[in-house]
Amino acid sequence: xxxxxxxxxxxxxxxLDEAGSTDEGNDDGEEEAKATATHGRxxxxxxxxxxxxxxxxxxxxxxxxxxxxxxxxxxxxxLGFFGMFNKTPLARLAAPVAPEPEEHEPxxxxxxxxxxxxxxxxxxxxxxxxxxxxxLVMYKGSRRAPQNIERTKDEAKARATEAxxxxxxxxxxxxxxxxxxxxxxxxxxxxxxxxxxxxxxxVPEFQAGLEKIKVGEVSDLVETAxxxxxxxxxx
Numbered sequence: 001x002x003x004x005x006x007x008x009x010x011x012x013x014x015x016l017d018e019a020g021s022t023d024e025g026n027d028d029g030e031e032e033a034k035a036t037a038t039h040g041r042x043x044x045x046x047x048x049x050x051x052x053x054x055x056x057x058x059x060x061x062x063x064x065x066x067x068x069x070x071x072x073x074x075x076x077x078x079l080g081f082f083g084m085f086n087k088t089p090l091a092r093l094a095a096p097v098a099p100e101p102e103e104h105e106p107x108x109x110x111x112x113x114x115x116x117x118x119x120x121x122x123x124x125x126x127x128x129x130x131x132x133x134x135x136l137v138m139y140k141g142s143r144r145a146p147q148n149i150e151r152t153k154d155e156a157k158a159r160a161t162e163a164x165x166x167x168x169x170x171x172x173x174x175x176x177x178x179x180x181x182x183x184x185x186x187x188x189x190x191x192x193x194x195x196x197x198x199x200x201x202x203v204p205e206f207q208a209g210l211e212k213i214k215v216g217e218v219s220d221l222v223e224t225a226x227x228x229x230x231x232x233x234x235x
Contacts, residue, residue: 127198127199127200128198128199129196129197129198129199129235130196130197130198130199130207130210130233130235131194131195131196131197131233131234131235132194132210132231132232132233132234132235133174133175133178133191133192133193133194133231133232133234134178134182134192134194134206134229134230134231134232135160135163135167135174135177135178135181135182135184135187135192135229135230136182136183136184136187136226136227136228136229137156137157137159137160137163137181137182137183137227137228138156138183138184138226138227139151139152139153139155139156139227140152141153142156142225142226142227143224143225143226143227144226145183145226145227146183146185149183156227156228157221157228159181159228160181160221160227160228160229160230161221162181163177163180163181163230164218164219164220164221164230167218167230167232168218171216171217171218171232174191174192174218174232175191175192177230178191178192179191183227192232193234196235203224203225205222205223205224206222206224206229206231208222209222209229209231210231210233213231213233214233215233215234215235216232216233216234217232217233218230218231218232219231219232219233
């Protein structure tokens with residue numbers, strides 16, 4: 001055998017030895033990795049056992065869920081309080097509601113009817129006004145007749161008729177006729193003037209005789225409880 005052939009064979013043997021060493025090294029590495037992993041799992045299992053031995057519960061990954069639900073409920077309540085889910089204005093919701101009467105409480109009585117106004121409070125139409133002058137012939141026993149009057153009723157009537165005739169003949173002399181014939185106290189100084197007065201201020205017989213004549217006219221004899229009157233209407 002030649003030297004060259006032996007060299008080649010020796011080189012091949014060396015390569016085989018290196019490959020074998022490499023395979024053994026790889027096998028040793030795999031076994032070491034497996035042992036490390038097994039050891040790691042052993043430590044993890046030991047840690048879990050230690051945690052269980054200490055009585056501590058494992059941490060819950062959903063611990064935030066109850067807090068989120070509670071926060072959502074509070075938010076919904078606040079939105080409902082401020083009327084976000086109701087179109088009714090807050091002013092109406094805040095309006096006080098009258099409590100319902102209890103069964104033992106009597107029902108409220110209706111308001112009293114308005115009191116009608118008294119006759120004095122009602123507006124009255126202006127009363128018709130009159131104006132007049134007159135003379136009065138009295139007799140004994142007539143109302144407010146002075147004690148010095150001694151004439152009878154017939155005598156008083158005759159005297160009043162005489163005065164009426166003169167007054168009708170010349171109404172402008174009525175004041176002078178009053179001074180001559182009238183028995184009323186103070187009539188001569190006033191000319192028998194009664195001034196202005198509303199309807200109804202005089203006795204009914206006098207008022208009726210006055211309304212029968214026109215302004216400026218002289219009436220017929222008008223009998224009242226005071227005696228016999230002759231009237232000149234001035235208004």
